[in-house]
Every structure is written in structure tokens, then in C-alpha cells.
Amino acid sequence: MLALEGLEVRYATRQGEARAVDRVSLALAEGECLGLVGESGCGKSTIARAVMGILPPNGRIAAGRIRFRGQDLATLDPERSRELRGRRMALVPQSAMNAFDPVYTVRAQLDEAILAHGAMAAPARAERIAALFARVGLEIARLDDYPHQFSGGMRQRAMIAMAMALDPDLIVADEPTTGLDVVVQDQILQHIRSLHREQRKTMLLITHDMAVVAENCDRIAVMYGGRAVETGDRAVFERPLHPYTLGLCNAFPDLDDGGRALISIPGAPPDLVTPPAGCRFAPRCPFAENHCSEAEPALLEVEPGRHAACHRLDRIEEFRRRARDPDTWQTERKS
Amino acid sequence: MGGFRRYLLRRLAQAGFVVWCILTIMFLLFKLMPGDPTAIFVDNNFTEDMIQRQRMLWGLNDPWWVQYLRYLRNMLLFDFGHPFFQNESVAEIMLDKVRNTCLMIVPALLVSVVFGTLIGAYAGWTRGSVFERAAVATSLVLHSVPSFFVGILALMVFSYQLRWLPPGGMVPLGGPDTLWGMLASPDYWKHLVLPGLVLVSREITGPILLLRSSMLEVKGSDFLDMLRAKGLGEGRIVVHATRNALLPLVTYVAVMTGILFQGQVLLEIIFAWPGLGRELVQALTHLDFPVAQAALYLMALVTLALNLIADLLYGAIDPRVTYE
Amino acid sequence: MTGPRFLDVLGRNPSAAVGLALICGFVALAVAAPLIAPYGPFEVAFGPDRSVPRLAPPSARNWFGTTNQGMDVFSQLVWGSRVALTVGLLSALGSVVVGTLIGLVSGYFGGWIDDVLMRLTDVAFGIPFLPFALVVIAMAEPSLGLVILLVIFFLWRTTARVIRAQTLSLKERPFVWAARAAGAGHWAILFRHIAPNVLPLSFLYVAVGVQTGVMLEAALSFLGFGDPHAQSWGIMLNAAFRAGAMRTAWWWVLPPGVALSLFVMAIFMVGRAYEEILNPRLRAV
Numbered sequence: 001m002l003a004l005e006g007l008e009v010r011y012a013t014r015q016g017e018a019r020a021v022d023r024v025s026l027a028l029a030e031g032e033c034l035g036l037v038g039e040s041g042c043g044k045s046t047i048a049r050a051v052m053g054i055l056p057p058n059g060r061i062a063a064g065r066i067r068f069r070g071q072d073l074a075t076l077d078p079e080r081s082r083e084l085r086g087r088r089m090a091l092v093p094q095s096a097m098n099a100f101d102p103v104y105t106v107r108a109q110l111d112e113a114i115l116a117h118g119a120m121a122a123p124a125r126a127e128r129i130a131a132l133f134a135r136v137g138l139e140i141a142r143l144d145d146y147p148h149q150f151s152g153g154m155r156q157r158a159m160i161a162m163a164m165a166l167d168p169d170l171i172v173a174d175e176p177t178t179g180l181d182v183v184v185q186d187q188i189l190q191h192i193r194s195l196h197r198e199q200r201k202t203m204l205l206i207t208h209d210m211a212v213v214a215e216n217c218d219r220i221a222v223m224y225g226g227r228a229v230e231t232g233d234r235a236v237f238e239r240p241l242h243p244y245t246l247g248l249c250n251a252f253p254d255l256d257d258g259g260r261a262l263i264s265i266p267g268a269p270p271d272l273v274t275p276p277a278g279c280r281f282a283p284r285c286p287f288a289e290n291h292c293s294e295a296e297p298a299l300l301e302v303e304p305g306r307h308a309a310c311h312r313l314d315r316i317e318e319f320r321r322r323a324r325d326p327d328t329w330q331t332e333r334k335s
Numbered sequence: 336m337g338g339f340r341r342y343l344l345r346r347l348a349q350a351g352f353v354v355w356c357i358l359t360i361m362f363l364l365f366k367l368m369p370g371d372p373t374a375i376f377v378d379n380n381f382t383e384d385m386i387q388r389q390r391m392l393w394g395l396n397d398p399w400w401v402q403y404l405r406y407l408r409n410m411l412l413f414d415f416g417h418p419f420f421q422n423e424s425v426a427e428i429m430l431d432k433v434r435n436t437c438l439m440i441v442p443a444l445l446v447s448v449v450f451g452t453l454i455g456a457y458a459g460w461t462r463g464s465v466f467e468r469a470a471v472a473t474s475l476v477l478h479s480v481p482s483f484f485v486g487i488l489a490l491m492v493f494s495y496q497l498r499w500l501p502p503g504g505m506v507p508l509g510g511p512d513t514l515w516g517m518l519a520s521p522d523y524w525k526h527l528v529l530p531g532l533v534l535v536s537r538e539i540t541g542p543i544l545l546l547r548s549s550m551l552e553v554k555g556s557d558f559l560d561m562l563r564a565k566g567l568g569e570g571r572i573v574v575h576a577t578r579n580a581l582l583p584l585v586t587y588v589a590v591m592t593g594i595l596f597q598g599q600v601l602l603e604i605i606f607a608w609p610g611l612g613r614e615l616v617q618a619l620t621h622l623d624f625p626v627a628q629a630a631l632y633l634m635a636l637v638t639l640a641l642n643l644i645a646d647l648l649y650g651a652i653d654p655r656v657t658y659e
Numbered sequence: 660m661t662g663p664r665f666l667d668v669l670g671r672n673p674s675a676a677v678g679l680a681l682i683c684g685f686v687a688l689a690v691a692a693p694l695i696a697p698y699g700p701f702e703v704a705f706g707p708d709r710s711v712p713r714l715a716p717p718s719a720r721n722w723f724g725t726t727n728q729g730m731d732v733f734s735q736l737v738w739g740s741r742v743a744l745t746v747g748l749l750s751a752l753g754s755v756v757v758g759t760l761i762g763l764v765s766g767y768f769g770g771w772i773d774d775v776l777m778r779l780t781d782v783a784f785g786i787p788f789l790p791f792a793l794v795v796i797a798m799a800e801p802s803l804g805l806v807i808l809l810v811i812f813f814l815w816r817t818t819a820r821v822i823r824a825q826t827l828s829l830k831e832r833p834f835v836w837a838a839r840a841a842g843a844g845h846w847a848i849l850f851r852h853i854a855p856n857v858l859p860l861s862f863l864y865v866a867v868g869v870q871t872g873v874m875l876e877a878a879l880s881f882l883g884f885g886d887p888h889a890q891s892w893g894i895m896l897n898a899a900f901r902a903g904a905m906r907t908a909w910w911w912v913l914p915p916g917v918a919l920s921l922f923v924m925a926i927f928m929v930g931r932a933y934e935e936i937l938n939p940r941l942r943a944v
Contacts, residue, residue, distance in 0.1 A: 052444035053563075054560050091561070091564035091565075093557065094562065099558055100558055101562070103652075104575075113566070116565060116567050146654040198424070
């Protein structure tokens, strides 16, 4: 249903062109939920924007295709792509805090989302909006409030309601729980899960929270420095194939093994204007060898349905063992 | 809305206090004036008796506090007395002059705000474009050039050299003198072109610069992405952005109108426009104090009222404003 | 603010560089006025045959022509720069000093002092300036000193509000707490610790002050309420306007108008560049 083929997105910056997404290929079947994980700045939100067709003015799709129901979104003309947005695919944005226009009521903004895609009589729209609001558990009476009168959680629910306004096929949820407190996060995630499980929506769920992905997604793609470094099903977290995934798993509380200490990956994400040669993770990878900084590893199918891009896939068992030891990640790397 | 009522009352009380202070300052000013007001139009033929009678008539022999209270009452009731040299009451003259001043600044303001908003919003939306840079540079120059010199230049070129437009005045003698008569008269519009354009050349820069920068700010906000994501067309998105960017303009326009109302004395003199400012200058040259006093008072009042309106309007158009 | 940074800003703002050059030019003109101006500010430029050259167009003798009283426009223009600079500098310094002091005291002490001072600024903001100045001058004798006082009276209020806001935020900073803990008195804290931090902002209002001061002097003089003994650009414009020179003698009208515009624009551009240095956030916009 949705397929990225060698997608490359670049941003014009003062320092030069940054390759925010670099030759990424992913596929998403009807009714599936794909989780995109990685640190901030790894290109996952850029993918969301590219799919939705809302890249900022300094961003462009430099190469590759985004296939959505047979059309290529990368080359679709702006008007056709506008028609798809909100109707066939909808966004649940990163910061619901600021995603509503502050000077219009919530109702007006939901209304507008419906009207953008063709006429519908006012009573029918009102009914539809009320139903949407009820479905996300918001009081109908609050419809005529302004966004600033809503709490963060309420705004995010209203966002979900707006995304569902025209019953789209694809939902792109870009860090939908950022900035919310933990209890509210859970409620929002439940709503998102129900979109996928009960309403059978295809979903692209973007997050840096491994637990969220593990709980909700059928398939997972791990991104690092604009590249997809590992893809696969839930087994990605159970038996990671890439050292970066190992690091990510260490940085989050384990679902089964609550007592384990959290270990974070030292260092910072790579510079995307002049990315490091070879494997992008090599400068931070505790297992990197000389070869890693020379040639870039390809994303290879390691097991059926599982891909990873690492030169030393052969030593993964050893890596998994050593990754558990905090000292492994402490060693200062020579670059 | 209890919060709003309290806020309104507080602002009104503040404004009332400022009005009182200004009135008092004016009272002292006109009292401190050297010599006797009667001396201005009294000539040698007046007997001491006649002067005394005039002083009595004006209440100049009363104790100062009686004069002060009477003055306050008169000013608050817009009872400005009679001018030294004309027959109409000052209040009637003022009404006329205020109307004339409005006949110059209101059309200029409308043009400035409408076109300034459009130009500024477009400049902000197309940041970095040639249009944006040209608009900003021109605005900065027009903003800093003294507008009365622009007026003089315009007069020299278009009235005296090219003879396209009348050099001054509002309507020829014997022309219409009602508001609607003026608006319907081509003469009025012909006389308005030059001073109007000179005013616009300066006043339009405010909305342009303001809208441009507030548009830039709005452009960085997340909700614009969401508008695109829900499939709105470019036109609707610009409407949203402009609506948000317009918020600071409302305050600005109200304040700007107040400043214009008191500050266009120069243009009225240059273009011989029979407005409030010109009346003030003429009254001062003739030492006709009742008229000068009334003109000054009205200018202060209009400025204060507009500032108050600016504050209240802001609360009305921005739903986020709360009155705590 | 360091020198290189200032040059850097000038490099990116050619208009500010031009403005600075213009200001230097005007200062040179004012300082060297007696050397440059062939005639005094009110001196009749008698011709070789002792005739009075009334409304003579520009010539090698009178570069910018003469007025209806046979005075040399160029000389008046040069002398006018002295008045402009004097008025500009004095009114700017006066208003900034008064405004900064009031802002500092109001913001630092708060309470009833703040209330009183801020109500005072409300009143100052409510007074329509130009008309008020006209009335005051009409009551008294027009003089340059009075004009400067009026400009100060008009300008201190803006500076006071801005400095007050800045002081309010500064007085909560750790270094002020540290000074207080060390036993510094109120005035020591105010002048040794807070004042130095608001001064850069105050300087911005010097530019605003010079610009407004010069403009207002010109406006008052043009309306016939200027000091008749100080040959300013505004006085020149007033004389030319009254003599109907707009119709007959463009050389009398243009020089003072252009000089005034250039001066004011130059100050404005330099002020903007300075503001940019103060507030780097503006640079991105």
C-alpha cells in the first residue's frame, strides 16, 4: 500500500545540503503498523513529512519514490497531492500543543478539515464532528472551545479526531505522545492502537520510544543518520542484528527484565551535511573495526523478513552478549 | 466576564486619571501665560470699566479654585466657550475641524492599512524574495524621511511644476460644507490626493514592516504544517497565517490613528487643510486661547480613547487573552 | 560589543555603513562650519557691486543660490548642521539620562515608587506632544533651550518603560542576589550592578533621541515656533515656505529638506544596526 523506494530527502541549510533521509526503502502493507524508531534527527520525522507531502520549503525529495496505492507521491502534482492529504492519509502531529491554529475554535478547524475535501451539508458535518469527538472520548460541549482551553491530552485527542474526519486509509502518527505526561500518553496510545486494531487503519508510527513500538507495531524499522539500519518484525527487539539497535534497547527499560540498568549510547548523531564515511554508526559503535569507517554496509536480508546493515553480522551473538555490559559503551572511541 | 469588567473599570479609571492630569497641566499652562488674557484684544479705546466687565464675564476675578472647578466642568462637558475672534462657539468650530481632519486621515489610514497589510503579509510569506527585500528597503526609507519634506516635494512637483493637482485647501470657497456633500464632491477628492498620498507614503510603512515580521513569526509555527497536512489549499493557509499575523496590527492601527490625529499639524499647514492642527497653529499665532485649549484637549482625548480601544480590541480578537 | 563584531555588522548592512559615513560628514561640517561657510548664518551675501542678490539661482558665487533676503543658502545649510547636532545630542542625552534613571528606580524599588513613576509615564504618554510643544512655546519665548527641554520631556517616557522592564528582569538575576548577600546597599546594587547592564539598551535610545530631537526641532521651526536666532534647517524651510519659494526658488527648499532627510535617515540606519548587535535574534529575521 505504501512503499518508499530509495527515498532521499535533502534540506538546504547554511552549511550545505543535509541528507536527512538517505536511500531508504520501506514497505507497508494494508492494515499493517510500521514503527519507525531512532534518535531525534535520524530522519524519521522527515519521512513522515515526505509521505504527507509537507516538507518545509528548504526540503526536497532528491531521489526515489513514495508509492501510495500505485501513485508516486514524490512526483505527484501539488493539487493531486493536496487532495490525498486529510482524505486518504492523515497526520497525527508531533506537537498537538501548537498544531491547532490558536485563533479558531476546535470545531471550526475540524469543520475545515472536512470542507477541504468537498462540500457536505452543515448538519451532516456537525453530526460527523460530534461523532468523532465522542469516539475519542471528548465532551461535545467542548467543541466550541479554543485550543488553548484544552489540556495537552485533550488537544491530542482532538487531533486524532481530526485525523479520522474523512476516514483515511493511512495514518501517519509522528511522535504522537511527545510532551504529554505518562498517564495521558497511555490513553493517547490506546486510541492510536484502536485505530489500527479495531478500525484496521494502516499506520506509520514514528517514535523514539522503543516500548511504544514494541507494543503497537507489526513491523519495525530502525533509523540512524538518515539510513535504515535494521528492519524486521518484533524480533528486532528480541534479537537485534545491528549494534545501534542493541544500544537503543539498552537505553530503554526492558519490558520483561525491569531490573536491568539503562545504558545510553555515548556521542551524538552524525552530521548529515558531511556524514562520516563508511558505516554512519561506526564513530559511536563499540564494536567498530577499521573496515567499518571505509565501506558502507548494505542493508542485507539476514533472515526471512529481517534486514540489517552491518559489516560484522557474523559476530552479532558476541555483540549481544557484550552490549549488556555497561563498560562496553563507556570506552572512548578513537575517531 | 467578571474579569473583563474589572479590567475595563481599571483601564477607564486609569484613563480618567490621565485626562485629569492633562487638564490640570493645561489649566496651569494657560494660567501661567504671561499677562492678562484680556490684554490681547483690548486696545487703548477700552476703558478700565469695560475691561473689568470682561474680566467678570470670564470669571477671571473669582478665586483660582472656583476657576479651576469651572474649567474642569466646562472641559468635561465640551463647553469651550467662545473664541476671541469668531462668533461661532468653540465647540462648533472644533466639530468642523475634527471632521476636516478626519476627512484627511481616515481615507489615508484605510488605504495604508489595507495595502500595507497586503504588501506586508505577502512580503513575509515570500521571505527572501526580491519583492520582500524591495518592500522592506522602501519602507525603511519612507519611514525615516520626514514626511513634511515629502509633502513639500510633492507640492513642488505635482502642483507647481506639473500643475496636475491643486496646491492646497480642501474645497474651493463656497464649495460643499456638509460631510456627505464633501464626500460627493470631486473637488474634495482632487484636493485629497496629494496630502493623502503623502500621508500614505509614511503610514503604510508601519503595517508593511509589522505584518512582514509577524508573518515570519507565524510562518515558523507548527499549526501551518497541520493545515497543509489536512489538505487545505494554499489560499486557505495564507488566510490562517494572515489572521494570526494580524493580531498585533489591530493595536498598532489604533495607536497609529491617535498619533496621526495629533501629529498631522505639519501636513495641514503645508496643504492649507482646514483641520484641527492648522486651527491650533492659527489660534496660537493669534493667541486665541480658548480655541487652542480646546484643540489640544481634543487631541489628547482622541489619543487616549484610541489607546483604550486598542487594548480592548486586542482582547476581543485574540481568544488567548484572559483578564486576570 | 567588540570592534570586529561591529565591523561585521557594518559589512552586512551597507546602509548602516553609509549612515555612519554621513553622520561623520555632518559632524565634520558642524565642527568646521566657520571654515566652510563663506557667510555667516544671517549675513547678506552682497554682490561685488554691493548689490543684494535676492533669490539668485545657484552659481559659482552662491553654490546653492540665495534667499529672498539675499542670504547664502549654502552657508545657512552648513550652520544648520550645528543646530541639528546640538539639538539632537542634547535632547537625546537628556532624555536617555532621565528615562534611564526613572526606569532604574521604578523597576528596582517597585512598590509605590514604581506606581507613582509609572502613572507619571502614563500621563506623559497621554499628552499629544507636538501640539503641547506648540502651546508651551507660544506661551514662552521660542528658544533652542526650550525646544530641547520639550524634546526631553517627550522622549524620556519610552526609555523609562523599556529600562524599567529590563531592570525588573535583571534584579532577579543571581549576581544581584550575590551582591546583596555581600552586603551591598540599594544604590550600590542599582548603579554598580544593574545600571551597567542596562546601559547598552539605553544607548539605543540615544539614536532614537537624536532622530526624534532633530525632527521635532525641524517641525517646530517649520511651523514658526523655532528659535529665530538659531539658523536651523527647519527655520530655513519655514522662511522658504512663507516666501513661496516652493514656486520660485527650488534651490532654497531642497538643500535644507535633503540635509534633514539624510541626517535623520543616517541616524535611523545606524540605530538599526546597533539594535541588531544588541539583539542577535533580529539578525536571523
